[in-house]
Amino acid sequence: MIERSISSRCLNPAVIKIRLLQIGDIHRGMPRDSVTDIKDRLFPAAIASQTTRDPITSAVRFAVNLLRDRPVDAILLAGDLTHQGDLANYEQCVDHLADALLGEWCKANSPAFCVPGNHDIDRTKVLPATPAVKVWDKFEPLEEVWKKRNLPIIATNDVKTFTIKKGNAVAEIMALNSCLGCGEYRGLPDDLKKAAHEMVASAANNDLKWTAIEQMDSPAFSGDHIDVVQQKIDGERKVNVVLAHHNLLPQATPRAALYAEVFNGGQFRTILARNRTPTLYCHGHIHDDLIEVVTNPGCPACMAAISAPLLDMGFNVIEICYTIDGVPLGATVQKYKVGKSYTFFQQPEESRIPFCSAGDYFRIFDHPPRAQMISAIGSGVRFPALLDKLNKDHSALTEMELASMVSEAEWHGILGILNRERTPQFWQILRLTP
Numbered sequence: 043m044i045e046r047s048i049s050s051r052c053l054n055p056a057v058i059k060i061r062l063l064q065i066g067d068i069h070r071g072m073p074r075d076s077v078t079d080i081k082d083r084l085f086p087a088a089i090a091s092q093t094t095r096d097p098i099t100s101a102v103r104f105a106v107n108l109l110r111d112r113p114v115d116a117i118l119l120a121g122d123l124t125h126q127g128d129l130a131n132y133e134q135c136v137d138h139l140a141d142a143l144l145g146e147w148c149k150a151n152s153p154a155f156c157v158p159g160n161h162d163i164d165r166t167k168v169l170p171a172t173p174a175v176k177v178w179d180k181f182e183p184l185e186e187v188w189k190k191r192n193l194p195i196i197a198t199n200d201v202k203t204f205t206i207k208k209g210n211a212v213a214e215i216m217a218l219n220s221c222l223g224c225g226e227y228r229g230l231p232d233d234l235k236k237a238a239h240e241m242v243a244s245a246a247n248n249d250l251k252w253t254a255i256e257q258m259d260s261p262a263f264s265g266d267h268i269d270v271v272q273q274k275i276d277g278e279r280k281v282n283v284v285l286a287h288h289n290l291l292p293q294a295t296p297r298a299a300l301y302a303e304v305f306n307g308g309q310f311r312t313i314l315a316r317n318r319t320p321t322l323y324c325h326g327h328i329h330d331d332l333i334e335v336v337t338n339p340g341c342p343a344c345m346a347a348i349s350a351p352l353l354d355m356g357f358n359v360i361e362i363c364y365t366i367d368g369v370p371l372g373a374t375v376q377k378y379k380v381g382k383s384y385t386f387f388q389q390p391e392e393s394r395i396p397f398c399s400a401g402d403y404f405r406i407f408d409h410p411p412r413a414q415m416i417s418a419i420g421s422g423v424r425f426p427a428l429l430d431k432l433n434k435d436h437s438a439l440t441e442m443e444l445a446s447m448v449s450e451a452e453w454h455g456i457l458g459i460l461n462r463e464r465t466p467q468f469w470q471i472l473r474l475t476p
């Protein structure tokens with residue numbers, strides 16, 4: 043049973059945290075190298091297969107245990123649940139996720155989202171493009187699989203939205219389909235299109251279907267969906283969380299292919315990066331745990347693209363931090379990674395993404411208590427001594443109010459906090475900027 047509440051381990055009560063579990067590509071059915079080192083080739087294969095841990099099962103089990111101890115507020119699945127469009131594998135993957143993680147979660151009305159990946163599309167369902175064929179038809183089998191299990195967490199021809207509110211903190215979640223053009227046929231004459239379709243439909247195996255020459259993998263968002271997101275991201279004091287399968291920035295691996303990147307990804311990225319509220323763009327597809335931040339000079343927020351790796355390699359827990367007044371401060375990405383034999387490391391590697399700069403701090407928080415706090419710190423001070431000093435010289439501050447102010451300044455790069463993982467009484471505060 044996964045509970046939803048503010049984590050009991052959140053030792054800094056002056057910061058509100060909204061936590062998200064981000065699961066990347068799963069590719070159930072993809073051939074994987076065995077982790078069992080078999081030197082004896084005559085060793086019974088049936089026994090060998092039983093000794094090998096299944097990476098997907100191990101990862102989901104670790105995530106479930108982790109969430110029991112440190113709950114999250116939403117679960118994000120970035121697509122590619124199956125490999126090469128195999129619907130049977132997609133169904134098995136959904137069954138596994140439903141039993142182990144999502145069944146109980148969704149029964150409690152907790153938010154979960156899934157988006158299609160390019161590998162989820164069965165290319166035999168993509169008919170030769172004619173005006174009568176709808177480009178959305180190929181996604182219907184995926185929606186059906188989730189609906190049949192009473193888990194309607196995917197919307198392939200719509201933007202699925204949800205607002206998380208925790209105290210004054212707000213996160214706007216938007217899940218959308220980036221696979222609009224995946225698997226579609228090129229604009230060949232009708233007879234060639236038909237022949238190409240027949241070739242794909244009759245291909246002896248998935249590898250042949252997947253590499254059939256007259257198919258294009260041209261990832262794209264619907265313009266209407268981008269419009270919906272553009273309307274939603276407007277506002278004050280909130281963080282936008284956009285979930286889609288494909289990355290918005292060109293991938294690290296050079297790729298000689300037509301439409302290797304999302305057709306209108308640049309347009310979408312510009313809209314997100316120019317917005318005045320921060321956006322976390324959560325994706326999979328690249329099978330890596332890369333984080334890329336796009337800032338726009340003069341704009342008080344940023345867009346951070348956060349990739350979750352192949353589930354075999356781990357997953358992310360994203361913690362969005364706000365002041366108790368609901369001002370977004372930044373996000374940490376905790377990367378839970380796999381060691382040998384699919385054993386997860388208990389301590390995640392952590393990356394911090396501040397939403398604002400030091401200059402923004404004095405613009406946003408331009409009022410006397412903060413200026414007094416900065417000058418009272420000097421080069422460094424313990425938290426209890428700082429509280430005493432400020433309360434002796436100025437108006438009364440509670441421990442919570444001061445801890446919130448210190449945390450704001452830390453996220454803006456003005457202060458450093460030693461012992462941040464402990465309660466504020468143990469903090470040693472250092473001034474980082476002159």
Ligand SMILES: [Fe+2]
Nearest residue numbers: 067122161327
């Ligand atoms: Fe993938």
